[in-house]
Amino acid sequence: MDFRSDNVGAVAPEIMDAMMRANEGTAGAYGGDDLTQKLDDRFSELFGTEVRVFPALTGTAANAITLSALSPPYGSIFCGEHSHIATDECGAPELMTGGAKLMPIAGDNAKVPPDALAEAIARAGTGFVHCSQPAAFSLTQATEMGAIYSVDEVAKLADVAKQQGLAVHMDGARFANAVSTLGVHPGDLTWRAGVDALSFGATKNGAMAAEAIVLFRTDVADDLAFRHKRAGQLLSKMRFIAAQLLAYIDDGLWLDLAGRANGKAQRLTDGFAAMSGAKLEGTGEANEVFVTLPGPVIDGLKAAGAQFYGWPEPWEATNTIRLVTRWDTTDGEVDDVLAQTSALLAQS
Ligand SMILES: Cc1ncc(COP(=O)(O)O)c(C=O)c1O
Known part of the structure; x- marks a missing residue:
């Protein structure tokens, strides 16, 4: 992730x-x-x-x-x-x-x-x-x-x-x-x-x-x-x-690779959009997804091994994080971070 x-x-x-x-x-x-x-x-x-x-x-x-x-x-x-x-x-x-x-x-x-x-x-x-x-x-x-x-x-x-x-x-x-x-x-x-x-x-x-x-x-x-x-x-x-x-x-x-990265970002966006407690920021039109989550959820994602940065850092100021997808991001990475987020939100 x-x-x-x-x-x-x-x-x-x-x-x-x-x-x-x-x-x-x-x-x-x-x-x-x-x-x-x-x-x-x-x-x-x-x-x-x-x-x-x-x-x-x-x-x-x-x-x-x-x-x-x-x-x-x-x-x-x-x-x-x-x-x-x-x-x-x-x-x-x-x-x-x-x-x-x-x-x-x-x-x-x-x-x-x-x-x-x-x-x-x-x-x-x-x-x-x-x-x-x-x-x-x-x-x-x-x-x-x-x-x-x-x-x-x-x-x-x-x-x-x-x-x-x-x-x-x-x-x-x-x-x-x-x-x-x-x-x-x-x-x-x-x-x-x-x-x-x-x-x-x-x-x-x-x-x-x-x-x-x-x-x-x-x-x-x-x-x-x-x-x-x-x-x-x-x-x-x-x-x-x-x-x-x-x-x-x-x-x-170049467009094939970019299409793959953008597709994974879209998959992330769709996943977060379906979660109450997750607030999408920005437009999500390319390969960067910005989402605001409760602080304990962000901590939990990090503890589960997900890697990302805040926007801006330190993320504690806004609770907004940035997830960037790549041409070689896998569906598994996307689905794992979504599943972890959903589980953490349910506990929060
Ligand atoms: C908008 C933008 N421009 C340019 C660059 C190029 O940076 P670098 O000098 O690290 O290749 C980056 C890399 O993060 C970027 O995000």
């Missing part, structure tokens, strides 16, 4: 096989290999437009490098108050941009409301030398609370940002989970809706260590190439990262 994170899961066998196939003979270093050379074309096919792709080892690196290409050091980057870039990256975006300022905006389920974005930009002091200058907007898809922006919602936010000349970045650590739920074309959810650059996650969803910076605005690619190297993400043995990314998007594997 391991619901701590989607990072605790295994590597999908298809991806492991692809790495084994890549592990033959010699190959050009620093991206000069055949697999890395295919990335731009394959991702361009996937998104239905010409893109430039830069592999990265972590989502933090992908986000920080991308934002550094979209904002000057004196820029401000608008984002959700719970966004990973603002809360969980140890200042990497600020470091890589050379000091850009993050401007967190509150919203239900960690979504940024368009009106709040417009208001925050309007108040930011454009042209006033004492203020950081509005440069970029970053939204997380799916959000840190498992909510999903529809195509229209992305387009509306991008429109607000673009009207003020801001670039639009999407943190897609769970982009696959969002596309799987919405059933839309990945191009509709990104560049056609106004997104300039995407941190395309794979690690949480079955890769070993592979994320991709996908640039729809290819004019920033030459500049980003130097930032990417400087940030230590131009791997000498890049073929092994490229092999993961290619296997991930081949034959829709």
